[in-house]
Amino acid sequence: MMQEEVHIKHAIQQVVSWHLARNLIHGSSDKDQVLKLIQEVGELSDSICKEQSPIDDIGDIMVVLINIIVRNGLTVTGCLNHAYNDIKDRKGKMIDGIFVKEGDMDGNK
Numbered sequence: 854m855m856q857e858e859v860h861i862k863h864a865i866q867q868v869v870s871w872h873l874a875r876n877l878i879h880g881s882s883d884k885d886q887v888l889k890l891i892q893e894v895g896e897l898s899d900s901i902c903k904e905q906s907p908i909d910d911i912g913d914i915m916v917v918l919i920n921i922i923v924r925n926g927l928t929v930t931g932c933l934n935h936a937y938n939d940i941k942d943r944k945g946k947m948i949d950g951i952f953v954k955e956g957d958m959d960g961n962k
Contacts, residue, residue, distance in 0.1 A: 865929060868919045878924050886924070890917045 872878050877886075897910035922929060944955040 861929075865919060868916050869923055871916075872920050872923065877920055881920070881924075883921055883924060886917055886921050890914065890921070893917055 869878075893910060893913045897907055897914060900907045900910050919929065922932060945953050945958065946955075947953075948958075
């Protein structure tokens with residue numbers, strides 16, 4: 854796991870450097886990057902529907918998310934830890950292949 858952490862940190866730094874070199878941090882906006890993110894998610898959907906590998910699309914989504922993370926003074930680890938703390942005790946069940954939170958199931962009983 855330690856080796857993977859080193860590789861992930863290096864990959865993130867490469868992406869941040871790429872963004873900075875192209876003025877995509879200071880010369881863009883969160884709104885612009887969210888629009889790009891939606892485009893990339895659409896490409897992921899297309900690949901999944903066509904039963905193609907999602908590796909490129911997932912990578913592109915991560916690149917855009919890293920841009921948004923950096924421009925907001927956050928970290929990947931901080932965002933993941935925040936999300937995990939939100940979900941760690943969450944209860945629910947699978948409905949048609951989707952996890953539905955316990956509190957959202959009232960209309961689905």
